[in-house]
Amino acid sequence: MTQLAEKKCVPCRGGIPPLSAEEIKPLWEQVDSWEIVENHHIRKTFKFKDFKTALDFVNQVGEIAEEEGHHPDFYLAWGKVEVKTWTHKINGLTESDFILAAKVDRAYIS
Numbered sequence: 001m002t003q004l005a006e007k008k009c010v011p012c013r014g015g016i017p018p019l020s021a022e023e024i025k026p027l028w029e030q031v032d033s034w035e036i037v038e039n040h041h042i043r044k045t046f047k048f049k050d051f052k053t054a055l056d057f058v059n060q061v062g063e064i065a066e067e068e069g070h071h072p073d074f075y076l077a078w079g080k081v082e083v084k085t086w087t088h089k090i091n092g093l094t095e096s097d098f099i100l101a102a103k104v105d106r107a108y109i110s
Contacts, residue, residue, distance in 0.1 A: 003030070004027070004030050004031065004095075004098055004099050004101075004102035004103075005099070005102035005103050005105070005106045007095075007099045008068065008099070009068035009069060009070040009096035009099050009100060010094075010095070010096055011069055011070075012087045012089040012090060012094055012096065013089065014089045014090055015090075016090060016094075017090070017092070018039075018040075018087070018090050018091065018092020018093050018094065019039075019092065019093045019094060019095070020039075021039050024036060024039060024093055027095060027098040028042070028098065030098065030102065031098055031101040031102050031105060032105050034101050037084075039092070039093065040086055040091070040092055040093065041084055041085060041086035041093065041097070042084070042085055042086070042093065042097055042098070042101055043082055043083065043084040043085075044082070044083055044101070044104070044105075045080055045081070045082045045083075046080065046081045046082075046083070046108050047079060047080050048079050048080065048081070049079065050078070050079060051077075051078045051079065054076055054077070054078070054079060054080060054081045055076060057081055057107070057108065058074050058076050058081055060107050061074070061081075061083065061104050061107055064100070064103050064104065064107060065100065068096070068099070068100060068103065070085070070087075070096050070097070070099075070100050072084060072085035072100060072104070073085070083101075083104055085097045085100055085101065
C-alpha cells in the first residue's frame with residue numbers, strides 16, 4: 001500500500017499554484033489506476049456487485065473525506081462509483097488529492 005495513505009490531507013487556503021504536470025507524475029505513480037484529466041483532476045471508477053455495495057462504499061469514502069477535510073465528487077450508479085477529486089480552492093491538483101485517492105483505494109481493498 002502506498003505511503004500516501006498514511007499522510008493527512010492539508011487544508012488549502014488558496015493562493016498557491018496547482019501542481020504542474022512534472023509534480024503530478026510522481027504522486028500519480030503512487031496511486032492505483034487513477035486517471036489524470038487535463039492536469040486538473042483525477043478520477044477512478046470502482047466496480048461493485050450491486051447498488052447497495054456501491055452505496056456503502058460512497059458512505060465509507062464520505063467518512064474518510066470528512067476526517068480528511070477534503071471532499072471528492074461522486075457519481076453513483078448500479079454496480080459502480082466514480083470518484084473525482086481536485087482542490088477546489090485553487091482549481092487544480094495538490095498532494096492532498098493523491099492522499100485522498102490512496103485512502104479511497106485502501107477503503108476499496110478492505
